Amino acid sequence: MTELTSSFSYNPILVVLSVVVAIQAGYVGISLALLIPGAFANRRRLLIAGSAITLAVGIWSMHFIGMLAITTSVAIDYAVVPTLLSFLICSLVTGVAIYLASLRSQRLMVIAAALMGIGITTMHYVGMAAVHSVFHLTHDPAYVLASIAIAIAASGLALWLAFSADRRPPLFLCAVVLGCAVSGMHYMAMAGTTLHLATAQLANTTSLMSGDILAAIVSVVACSISAVFMLALIPSEAREAHGEHLWRAAHGVPNDPLPEGPHADAPPPDLLQPAEPRLLPGASGPAEPTSTAALLAPILSAGDLLLPIEKNGKRFHIAADDIVSVHSNAHYTYIFNGRDDLFCPLSISDIAARLPEAMFSRIHRGYIVNLVFVVRIKKAGDSGVVELDSPIRRTVPVSRSRLAGFRTELAAFKASQSTASTGHC
Structure with a gap:
């Protein structure tokens, strides 16, 4: 050769x-x-x-x-x-x-x-x-x-x-x-x-292309x-704004900018349709159809605020303490518990109005975070991102208008936690 x-x-x-x-x-x-x-x-x-x-x-x-x-x-x-x-x-x-x-x-x-x-x-x-x-x-x-x-x-x-x-x-x-x-x-x-x-292969020297x-x-x-x-x-940004405008027009919602704070108005009640009958865990038969009023009302059990979530075609509830972050998806939301993104039929505005302000902050028009899980805030261009400490690490964007205020809010929250821990000891 x-x-x-x-x-x-x-x-x-x-x-x-x-x-x-x-x-x-x-x-x-x-x-x-x-x-x-x-x-x-x-x-x-x-x-x-x-x-x-x-x-x-x-x-x-x-x-x-x-x-x-x-x-x-x-x-x-x-x-x-x-x-x-x-x-x-x-x-x-x-x-x-x-x-x-x-x-x-x-x-x-x-x-x-x-x-x-x-x-x-x-x-x-x-x-x-x-x-x-x-x-x-x-x-x-x-x-x-x-x-x-x-x-x-x-x-x-x-x-x-x-x-x-x-x-x-x-x-x-x-x-x-x-x-x-x-x-x-x-x-x-x-x-x-x-x-x-x-x-013997020297003669084969042709190539098709x-x-x-x-x-x-x-x-x-x-x-x-x-x-x-x-x-x-x-x-x-233009495409997202156009998509939101189309959704709001289709549902008859005014095209006013969504407030950044936790007291944003909830959407009209008729946007949330009654849920289909579902089999709840531990129940012997299908649950009754959930009314809009019942769906929007906070459910209290053992002193904890519970929010409705759906997984594998069944409805459950998640305690506020187990919520790491919330992300909006049109007029619905996904609740992140540290491992999974769980579908929730409530809007982010409704969730923000019901979660305790002392523990949760709406840092972006489409995101809410649990201050307990916030590790640090990092600069990202003109705005920032929040790093969350959970089994599956995740970062969440912070809007530019909320960045300075959220830093102060987080510092106050961590200080209160430290004071409470010292006093308890």
């Missing part, structure tokens, strides 16, 4: 293109991932899918373009099955890693980084198997280990920037670092790869997918 290491070189234009594709995928992927902790229900799932698919397509495209950048004395044709299999591997591991990291557990973050890094490396070497019809490949074990280490580090960096960084650098800088790291993994692995070509054209097509497709997810999932 004849080694072709002497003719193993790169097309510099395609090398630069591969890095650019990785950077743009990192930018969009991290942008979407940053929205996951504050999203709920279907939007949360869409953001996880969008971030994972964007990163997977970008990383795979970078590797594929990097392979097309190789210049040898023999044209390289790529087998379809290994090429598609490598993409599926990348999509799967990236999706699982993004989901695990979105749970905001340090242990799961490490597992996600290791899984994503090993998966990206596996994707690379499976994709390399696509050239076996022309070449026989050998890999230097030292370079293989180095590529795995770089892939895990790059994955950990991406997940940390998206979910854990307290002082995050500018997003574009994060994307550049991630794109260069992913590209570095590929070219590190290629540095330890040797191509061997049998002399130019590598430059194929690289351009892959780049356009990857960037288009990123653009679709960027435009569809990253919220626009």
Whole structure:
């Protein structure tokens, strides 16, 4: 067999293109991932899918373009099955890693980084198997280990920037670092790869499509997918305002701005429809239909305020002490108990009017937080975010108009807690 290491070189234009594709995928992927902790229900799932698919397509495209950048004395044709299999591997591991990291557990973050890094490396070497019809490949074990280490580090960096960084650098800088790291993994692995070509295969030098054209097509497709997810999932203030205006018009609600304070007026009673008969836990038969008045009235049991929630088609109640945060979804809400987002048929205005002001604060038109679970307030542009201490860590946005007041409110609450604890002791 004849080694072709002497003719193993790169097309510099395609090398630069591969890095650019990785950077743009990192930018969009991290942008979407940053929205996951504050999203709920279907939007949360869409953001996880969008971030994972964007990163997977970008990383795979970078590797594929990097392979097309190789210049040898023999044209390289790529087998379809290994090429598609490598993409599926990348999509799967990236999706699982993004989901695990979105749970905001340090242990799961490490597992996600290791899984994503090993998966990206596996994707690379499976994709390399696509050239076996022309070449026989050998890999230097030292370079293989180095590529795995770089892939895990790059994955950990991406997940940390998206979910854990307290002082995050500018997003574009994060994307550049991630794109260069992913590209570095590929070219590190290629540095330890040797191509061997049998002399009997030298006559087979035809290729159906130019590598430059194929690289351009892959780049356009990857960037288009990123653009679709960027435009569809990253919220626009104008689009949100337009959507709220349409909802209010459809329900006959005046288009006045929603007050930020906890005493916002409740929506008209007719917006909350009577609940369907449901089987309550411990009941022998279906419950009677719940009237609007009964639904809006606070339910007291053992001195605790209870709010209605629904899970798996059944209605339960959650105590105020167990509520970590509340997030509005049109005229309904989701109550976060530290682990799950539970559907509640009440509006956020109604919940805010019923929760005790001493313990809960409405920090945004769409969010209420339990002051007991607030760990810190972090600056985020002109506004801020609140980090909540719960089994699944979560951040909640603070509106710019409420930021200063909430800092004072939280400080007073923590001081009163400390005083009460000292007095009790």
